[in-house]
Structures are given as C-alpha cells and as structure tokens.
Amino acid sequence: MSNIYDCIIIGAGPAGLAAALYSARDRYSTLVLEKFYPGGQINTTDRIENYPGIVKISGPDLIAQQLKQVEQFGATIKTGAEVKDITALPDGNIKIAAGKNEYIGRCVILAVGSDYRRLGVPGEDEFRNAGAGVSYCGTCDAPFFRDKKVVAVGGGNTAVEDTLHLAKFAREVILVHRRNEFRATKVLVEELMTYVNKPDSNLNLRLDSVVAAIEGAGKVQRAIIQNVKTNEKETIDCDGVFIFVGMVPNTAFLSGRIELTEAGFIRCDTGWLRTAIPGVFAAGDCRVGAAMQLATAIGDGVNAAIMMKQYLRDRNWWKQPIPGAI
C-alpha cells in the first residue's frame, strides 16, 4: 500500500510539529510519522522559561499547543510509526518504510531529534526532570539551581562549558570526571582550572571518579561518588545532578542511507537544511551545527517547510548556493 504526500515529516517533536504547521497551513498534504508519541525529548522538561514569547510552560503543554495548531490545518499524525528505511526513488520522490506500511513523499523532513546520553546509574531515571533534580542541560536548567549545591558529570566541551555556567548560579558545584584529564578543548580547560583554583572557588573537581548512584526522597538529596582507582566512595549532599556525557541523535535507522557524521548527526547545509539526498531536509537537534535549543529546533522546522516550497517548485533549487552567504 502506498500513499503519496507532498511532505512527510519524521518525528513529532518541536521541530517536526513546527514543520507540519507550516506545511499543512500552506495546504500541502502532510504526514507526520512518530515512533512513540508526540513531543520527544521536550516531554521530560517540566519548566521551560527560555522559549521566546512564552514566559513559562512545561514541555508537554508546549507540545499540546503545537498539536492543536497542526491539527487545525489538517496534517495527519501517525504515532507508533517507527521508520525503518528511506529510499530515493528514480523519479525523485522518497519512499519511507514504517512497519508494514510504505509512504511516498515529494519531500521529507527528518526531525528525529537527539537523546541525552544516560549514565545508567540508580536514581537517574527516578529523578529525571529539573524539578526532581536530574538534568542534562545547563543552559536550560542552571537558573533553577540558584544558591543550591549540585554535582556535574562529564569531561567534554559541553560538560566543561555547562559546569562553568552552573557555577554562576549554584552555591557550590562538584564536577565529577572519570579520567584525570579533560577531553574539552585547551581554552575551556584553562578557563575551568583558573576558576577552580580561585581562592574560595565554588567549583571543585573529583577526577578519576564516577557517580555511582543518585539518592533522595522525592527529589535528589545526595550523590554517591566513587573513585575508579581506589574504589573509595564519598557521599555528597546536593540538590541536583547535571549529567553532561553527550547527545545521541536518533539516526541509527539512517546509517548507510544518508550521510551522517561519526557521531551520527545528519549532514546538511546548515542554512537551508538540505541533506545529501535531494528532497530530504534535516531539522532540529539531529542535524550538524545545531544550537540544540527549543527555539532553534522550531526555527529549523519552519525553515525546512519554507524552503521545501522552493524545491517543490523547482528541483534544480536543491544545488543552488545560498545567495550572499559567506
């Protein structure tokens, strides 16, 4: 069974639903395929205060608003539809296989998102939202930990950046890293060490160490740290644990089908979001160069849906450089 749509969007998170709003409102036949249920990563956020225009909202409430908008304009959303394959057909259309169904899209927007890499330790899932105390995003949630004590985990660029960011808000930050050297770039590590070595610094390190467990009642109250060389354990009383051990884009099913980076991000031109396959756009946290914020993911969804119109009008547009771009 085959159905032809002007636009098939894979993923019903903020980027995918933003694309669907624009595509459907422009009266393109629009299908959204979602592996689980709408929302993705943002569903785990109970308090968003950095989406411009909305002073405060929860992730699920934002998604409910986006769904309401999309449904007004008549896009079809299929949940529980896990895409397994994507193929460029000789006629230039794109075939999408999801379970037993096949769909044909004149355009496809990949908005599959990313997931935070988990530590996989006891307590991590139980307290997984900023209100309960486990967070994966310093930029998003640091302001909620003003004058509190937090543990941070990681050793890469984001870990060091976000830990320095946390230290602007929290009373005290303990950064736990399993090696005794940081992977982050030199300039970041220098900034980190300068900050740590200040007199009365509110940022301290536990190197060669891991978080073995996160404990509390209803919310985070302490982290159990273990030194990987001595196996010694330490209990740190704290209000939150920030886990900065990377992002995993949800692109495993695209491997070998579209160009990905080593880390699994979808390669595209970062201005108009065109991938290596004509007609296939990438939007949001799954693409290279993304700022990984809600507003930028939503901007991407809109951008892809606007640019799609150029391609539907003229397939030669795909190879056109962006006029005036540096």
Added chain:
Amino acid sequence: MSNIYDCIIIGAGPAGLAAALYSARDRYSTLVLEKFYPGGQINTTDRIENYPGIVKISGPDLIAQQLKQVEQFGATIKTGAEVKDITALPDGNIKIAAGKNEYIGRCVILAVGSDYRRLGVPGEDEFRNAGAGVSYCGTCDAPFFRDKKVVAVGGGNTAVEDTLHLAKFAREVILVHRRNEFRATKVLVEELMTYVNKPDSNLNLRLDSVVAAIEGAGKVQRAIIQNVKTNEKETIDCDGVFIFVGMVPNTAFLSGRIELTEAGFIRCDTGWLRTAIPGVFAAGDCRVGAAMQLATAIGDGVNAAIMMKQYLRDRNWWKQPIPGAI
C-alpha cells in the same frame, strides 16, 4: 563616555529580544539598542497564528511577553537609540556609536530587521500616513477605510493577504499588480480569485499594471494606473493607496562598514550567523538566506546568542568551519 558589555544587540524586534533573553539569562552583560521602541515590524501584525506553541497572539502582545522575559533576566534596553556607526577596534572589541553615546561590545548581534519597500512614485511621500491615505499596513489601517474605495499594490503573500483583509472594510478595492501572475502561495491566490470572482465582488484586479502616481489635495483623491503592456493610463478615484511591495533591510547605516548584498542584506555564514567582522553576528530578517518568518527570526536570535559563547571563549572559533556541514 564608554561602557563595555559582553553583548550588544542592535534592534529590539523578535530576533533581538530572543538573543537578549539568552544572553542575559546566561548572565552576560547585555545591552539592547533600539532606534524607536521594541517590536519593530511585528508590531503592525494583529493576528499571528503560525508561531509554534502559541495558537493565536497579536504582534504587540508577543513583544510584551518577550520584553517581560528579557527584563526578568536583567538586560538593559535603550529605546530611541539609533546606531550610526559600528567599528571593529584593534583589540577585537566592537565600538557602537548611537547618538552622543558610545558603547563597547565584546560581541555584537545585528538584529535590525527589515522595513517596507516604497514604490517611489509621485505623491507617495506626501500622503504617507493613514490619515492622508498612503499606508503600508493593511492590518493597521484598514479600519480607517471602512466603506471607502482603495487601491492596493503588489503580488506577494503579504499583498494578497492584506488585500483580502482590506476588502472586509473598504467599499471597493482595486488590486494593482505589475505581472499577470501572483508570486503568493497557491492557497492565497486561490482564496483571492474565489473572492474576486464572486458575483458583485468588491475586489477587482488590474494586472500587468503599476501605480504611476498618487494625487490629491491634502489627502489621496485618485491613483493613476498604467498598463505596462499597452502604456494606457487609467485614473481611479479613491481614498487611499495601500503599498504591499516587499521589505528592505534596515541596514543603510552598515553600508561600507560590513559586507552587505546588493539588496542590503547582511552577509554571513547562514549556519552560525557570523558576519565578515569577527564578533559581529547577524540574526533575523536583515541577513542573507533568512526565511523571513517570526519563528525563524527568533531561532536566529537564540542561535547567535548560543554561538557567541564559543567566540567569547576562543576568538579562533570565528574562522572554524561548521563540522559536518555540506
């Protein structure tokens, strides 16, 4: 007098205020310089239904929400501050001259937006306000033309949208377009033609035609229409002329100071929004390659404010290609 800020944002429209929210929330000292008052172009929009997450809002209400967010986090907003000059200093900081004041920014985000394009015909400037009869904004000024006769000009999305809006108020609307096909999206053109073809429609077309002059005494009394194929002229007695012929970026003050396209858009890499001057980003409708939508302008503001952090840490980042970009 000189003040040093981490981030100076020029323009307090949606893009500038989005950048300010992120910059201030990240505790960077943040100054927003606005020529008039906050909002810019979006202030003239009374109904937004395509900003993801908000089902319906007016432009001024959206800006009020953005201002509330920005002020929560302590950015300084100076209104009536028209920037006249921008200079890269030998130390890499950026000097901004606004009136008698000078400010130094470690980074600058240009979010100056775009303005209405003028026709440049006799009478246009003389009658340029809704009271006298020339307007660029159907949403703002249509109610002043209730039961009157007006001429509208243009063929793009805004032209068609605003002409349909005008027809709800005016006794009669004549839409003048210099080609015989509309650039507007299919759905809009369909709506327009359905409306025009109604029996006794109050909306009529003059295709392949231009407005050659606007005439009157004290206020608009007639428009001179010229057919571009036959050169025939027609005088239409009317009370107003609505000009919907596009946007011009507000970048005249940047000419010779930063790389612009011929049309005046700021040249940048469209992924991370870096202009030709290190430390100076461009965000929103004033840059090359922009989708010219509210959500994409806001995404740009956030993107620039996130990327700014990379540059503040390491100036060599400015020349770095976006990893994995095609």
